[in-house]
Amino acid sequence: TQNAVEKNSLTLLGLGAMGTALARTWLAAGHPLTVWNRTPARAASLAAEGAKVADSAAAAVTANALVVVCLLDDASVEGALAGTDLAGRDLVNLTTSTPAQARARAEWARERGARYLDGGIMAVPPMIGVPESGGYVFYSGSRELFERHRETLVVPAGTVYVGRDAGFAALYDMALLSAMYGMFAGAAHAFALIRKEDIDPASLAPLLADWLAAMAPAVHRTADQLRSGDYTQGVVSNLAMQVAGTPAFLSTAEQQGVSTELLSPYFELMRRRLAEGSGEEDLTGVIDLLVR
Numbered sequence: 507t508q509n510a511v512e513k514n515s516l517t518l519l520g521l522g523a524m525g526t527a528l529a530r531t532w533l534a535a536g537h538p539l540t541v542w543n544r545t546p547a548r549a550a551s552l553a554a555e556g557a558k559v560a561d562s563a564a565a566a567v568t569a570n571a572l573v574v575v576c577l578l579d580d581a582s583v584e585g586a587l588a589g590t591d592l593a594g595r596d597l598v599n600l601t602t603s604t605p606a607q608a609r610a611r612a613e614w615a616r617e618r619g620a621r622y623l624d625g626g627i628m629a630v631p632p633m634i635g636v637p638e639s640g641g642y643v644f645y646s647g648s649r650e651l652f653e654r655h656r657e658t659l660v661v662p663a664g665t666v667y668v669g670r671d672a673g674f675a676a677l678y679d680m681a682l683l684s685a686m687y688g689m690f691a692g693a694a695h696a697f698a699l700i701r702k703e704d705i706d707p708a709s710l711a712p713l714l715a716d717w718l719a720a721m722a723p724a725v726h727r728t729a730d731q732l733r734s735g736d737y738t739q740g741v742v743s744n745l746a747m748q749v750a751g752t753p754a755f756l757s758t759a760e761q762q763g764v765s766t767e768l769l770s771p772y773f774e775l776m777r778r779r780l781a782e783g784s785g786e787e788d789l790t791g792v793i794d795l796l797v798r
């Protein structure tokens with residue numbers, strides 16, 4: 507229509523599950539989009555939805571100032587962008603990488619005349635373009651680039667800028683996902699405990715989900731203790747009491763025929779911290795044992 511606001515155009519390299527989901531939201535929001543994928547067939551449905559399909563990564567990079575990359579890993583980013591002219595481009599890399607890889611990629615882009623923003627996606631493809639799903643992307647690197655393209659970047663998912671250090675988005679990403687795996691590990695042990703009993707896993711699931719949600723806010727107390735350096739601050743269940751309880755967990759696992767290989771390493775750290783005379787503390791001292 508005459509009053510329609512012209513949307514910024516952009517290029518997207520990578521049409522895997524995540525790249526395709528991202529592309530769809532930009533197309534649906536009216537952003538002119540040029541796409542490229544190593545396997546061209548994956549672009550066919552997006553072409554039907556209005557995307558321009560570039561013959562090569564180099565042509566796709568030339569098409570727009572804003573170039574978003576969402577490939578498998580850092581090596582594939584290096585491979586796909588080799589031979590492209592990045593001078594004057596705004597490169598936003600949503601590929602999962604380590605903080606060190608992200609920092610090196612930022613420097614690599616700078617040497618080629620591009621501005622760089624790194625992203626860590628805290629969402630799975632079905633959450634993309636669904637604001638109520640709570641999905642978002644951590645961004646770090648050039649603040650100017652982030653502000654310039656904010657309206658475009660917010661289309662697929664929320665945006666959380668975490669600093670000029672290009673490695674921070676990856677670091678936050680890895681921190682949250684590491685915590686998630688710890689949660690999955692705990693849930694796996696819980697399901698294993700009931701596996702041989704006449705208990706429907708579906709009856710345990712809601713109890714488990716609610717309990718984990720109820721316990722999650724404890725991370726705020728941990729953060730307060732780390733900031734103050736006083737690990738007894740606001741303690742509810744002290745370390746001595748919790749270590750005293752660990753044999754019951756190990757015996758229960760034994761009785762249920764369940765390996766303790768997920769639980770034991772954490773209990774061992776708790777015991778080591780207790781042995782240092784920290785019985786009145788919270789569990790926060792375990793963090794100091796982890797940091798080498």
Ligand code: FVH
Pocket residue numbers: 520521522523524525526543544545548576577578579581582583585586600601602603627628629630631
């Ligand atoms: N999918 C998810 O649940 C997670 C959610 C959180 C963020 N991750 C990260 O997003 C990146 C892309 O993930 P994806 O889901 O799109 O992954 P795939 O569906 O496996 O698609 C991979 C794309 O990468 C292309 N590719 C792979 N190797 C190369 C290469 N050497 N050169 C050029 N392109 C390459 C692949 O192309 P093709 O196989 O279709 O030819 C796909 O486009 C990723 O970092 C996740 O960790 C997703």
